[in-house]
Amino acid sequence: MPYALKRLLVYGMYLVVWPFGLSSAIVYRLTGSEGIYDFSARLLSLIPGKIGQYVRAAFYKMTLIECHCDLMVGFCSYFAHPTSRAGRRVGTGSFTIIGTADIGDNVMISSRVSVLSGKYQHGAGGELVEPVFTRVSIGKGSWLGEGSIIMANIGEQCVVSAGSVVTKPMPSRTTAIGNPARFLPNERFASASEDGQSAHAQGHDPERRGSDVIDRRRE
Ligand SMILES: CC(C)(COP(=O)(O)OP(=O)(O)OC[C@H]1O[C@@H](n2cnc3c(N)ncnc32)[C@H](O)[C@@H]1OP(=O)(O)O)[C@@H](O)C(=O)NCCC(=O)NCCS
Helix, strand or coil, X not given: CCHHHHHHHHXXXXXXXXXXXXXXXXXXHHHCCCHHHHHHHHHHCCCCHHHHHHHHHHHHXXXXXXXXXXXXXXXXXXXXXXXXXXXXXXXXXXXXEECCEEECCCCEECCCCEECCCCCCCCCCCCCCCCCCCCEEECCCCEECCCCEECCCECCCCEECXXXXXXXXXXXXXXXXXXXXXXXXXXXXXXHHHHHHHHHHCCCCXXXXXXXHXXXXXX
């Protein structure tokens, strides 16, 4: 779909989400409280299908530091904090939760992914501390596979394999494998660069799955 049409649809959804978006943004800016934002993000995550995606794009455009009309956030997925940034053509699957993150352009995040606000939100060494939210950046063109857990920065054009746990900064153009993840050059994974990167290039719809992506590549 052309960006201009997406923009029209997303701005149309402002009519629906403005009570949530405006109150979240005003209360957060005036008091620093994320209570209304948190309630709204979780509530709006429950709307299924395309309508849900456009509603969420409108809400996040009103609340996140950076967000574009081509953001697609899947069913039951949400940004946990309004301090995040999402670049152009960012998409998530379902049941994904994103902490305090700076996400580059063309990043595809699969379902059941957790992007944590760093490694030490509640301290380390057994003593609980007040939450500390560390920003995690996801470089442009990266693909975070199903069920992965991210707690360190990800470089550009990386692939995080399904179920991997990234605990250390990930160099650009590498593939993360396992728990804790080890990083191998992307060239070692021919199928990853074909599937992942071509899906980015052709526009990712997070609620469509593998066979649909293959169909799209044939279009
Ligand atoms: C990363 C990925 C693209 C690599 O695919 P591939 O190039 O076909 O790689 P292979 O299956 O040949 O695996 C190469 C090695 O990595 C290992 N490996 C691959 N994926 C792994 C994973 N998720 N966890 C642990 N090890 C993994 C394989 O066991 C193999 O190890 P070996 O060389 O010791 O035998 C793919 O495994 C993957 O995880 N894709 C993500 C799919 C997804 O999340 N889809 C969601 C919809 S968007």
